[in-house]
Amino acid sequence: MSSPSAEQTEHASGRAAPTIAQIAQEVGVSVPTVSKVLNGRADVAATTRSRVEAALERHHYQRRKAAPPPEGSGLVDLVFHRLGSAWSMEIIRGVEDAAAAHHMSVILSELGGQHRPPQAWLDATLLRPPVGVLMVASRLAPAQQRVLARRSIPFVVIDTDGEPPKDVPTVGSDNWNGGLAATRHLLALGHRRIAAVSGPTDMLCSRARLDGFRSAHAEAGVAVDDSLILPGNFYVETGYRAGRELLSRPDRPTAVFAGSDMQALGVLRAAHELGLSVPRDVSVVGYDDLSLAEWATPALTTVRQPLMEMGALATRMLIDLVEERSPQSLRINLTTELVVRESTAPPA
Numbered sequence: 001m002s003s004p005s006a007e008q009t010e011h012a013s014g015r016a017a018p019t020i021a022q023i024a025q026e027v028g029v030s031v032p033t034v035s036k037v038l039n040g041r042a043d044v045a046a047t048t049r050s051r052v053e054a055a056l057e058r059h060h061y062q063r064r065k066a067a068p069p070p071e072g073s074g075l076v077d078l079v080f081h082r083l084g085s086a087w088s089m090e091i092i093r094g095v096e097d098a099a100a101a102h103h104m105s106v107i108l109s110e111l112g113g114q115h116r117p118p119q120a121w122l123d124a125t126l127l128r129p130p131v132g133v134l135m136v137a138s139r140l141a142p143a144q145q146r147v148l149a150r151r152s153i154p155f156v157v158i159d160t161d162g163e164p165p166k167d168v169p170t171v172g173s174d175n176w177n178g179g180l181a182a183t184r185h186l187l188a189l190g191h192r193r194i195a196a197v198s199g200p201t202d203m204l205c206s207r208a209r210l211d212g213f214r215s216a217h218a219e220a221g222v223a224v225d226d227s228l229i230l231p232g233n234f235y236v237e238t239g240y241r242a243g244r245e246l247l248s249r250p251d252r253p254t255a256v257f258a259g260s261d262m263q264a265l266g267v268l269r270a271a272h273e274l275g276l277s278v279p280r281d282v283s284v285v286g287y288d289d290l291s292l293a294e295w296a297t298p299a300l301t302t303v304r305q306p307l308m309e310m311g312a313l314a315t316r317m318l319i320d321l322v323e324e325r326s327p328q329s330l331r332i333n334l335t336t337e338l339v340v341r342e343s344t345a346p347p348a
Contacts (some may be wrong), residue, residue, distance in 0.1 A: 018059050027055050038151065053147070061150055074104040076318065077130040079117065081138045081161070083110045085235065085262060086290045087307065091136060091158060094311025102319050104131070111138060115161045115202065122147060129153060132318040134311075137161050137203060139168075154321035158314045161203045169321070171314040171332045175205045178303040178336035179212025179257070182285045185301070185338055186255045187220045189346045191283060195228035195253035197242040197263050206234075206259055209287065213257055228253050232263055239266025247274050247282060254282060254347040261286035261293045261302055268296060268343070279345035289339055298342035306334045 020034040029048060037044055037052040076099050080088055099106050111117055115138045122144055133155040139162065148155060156169040164170055186194050196213050199206025217224045232238030239258055243266055246253055258264035264286030271278050278284055278298055286293060289304035317327045
């Protein structure tokens with residue numbers, strides 16, 4: 001690592017940027033203190049850190065990109081809002097395969113269900129630091145983006161939770177079309193009372209799937225019964241609870257579109273406990289096409305989402321940024337595909 005006095009910088013506009021010595025003089029702190037802030041060191045008082053960060057931002061300070069790390073030493077930080085599902089494992093496999101091909105290692109971070117990383121995550125990241133960051137279903141605040149940019153740490157978002165700024169690289173899939181295809185399939189079978197167990201309302205992917213669900217109904221001239229749409233969180237427990245509630249109704253739906261395969265498994269369990277046969281009494285469609293979908297009883301009709309490919313593409317995009325190559329596109333949206341198995345049939 002270069003010594004603080006030798007630190008070289010660039011201004012975003014191309015003009016000469018101040019050195020950290022000049023930043024230190026302006027703020028009234030030592031050069032090592034500015035260097036500690038830049039390197040994410042924790043042994044700096046919070047008020048001092050804030051003053052230094054404000055000065056760095058005021059001058060649009062950006063550290064000159066360091067030489068590429070020795071082969072095999074680069075770290076990619078893969079950040080999930082929540083771990084523990086088969087869905088996250090598919091993305092991890094894609095990221096690890098692509099990173100290994102470039103002799104890089106992957107470290108995992110979890111945000112405890114939050115979609116906005118806390119300061120503690122940023123502090124830990126700057127202490128490592130990784131060559132780049134992959135955010136899954138979460139986003140950096142603008143100030144956090146600027147902090148990473150000042151350290152020349154690029155980032156890419158996988159399956160963004162909301163509409164990102166145009167300059168933020170993202171990889172996702174066509175969730176709207178997935179919801180449309182699943183619902184078209186059920187309508188084509190003759191179902192007219194179709195329930196939906198959605199994902200979190202604060203995630204773009206779940207809103208898009210539900211929009212596709214509604215669009216298929218509008219296309220077929222069939223009214224949507226909003227009382228049959230229940231929120232969830234993509235995990236099996238919410239699918240089970242929603243399934244118990246929906247399928248216990250005297251006017252129960254004849255089909256359920258679940259926002260994830262895990263939720264669909266919960267619906268299958270609820271149907272079994274209520275003495276209902278799938279698909280004779282109720283059809284069920286999932287989303288993701290996890291490996292367990294075809295092993296369910298009955299085998300699950302679902303929307304295939306290319307999770308491994310999403311992880312791999314995002315990693316390759318990140319490596320392009322690390323190696324100062326411009327990605328071919330900042331927005332990649334992969335196609336989805338309906339996979340018809342045994343859990344759907346015409347209503348009895």
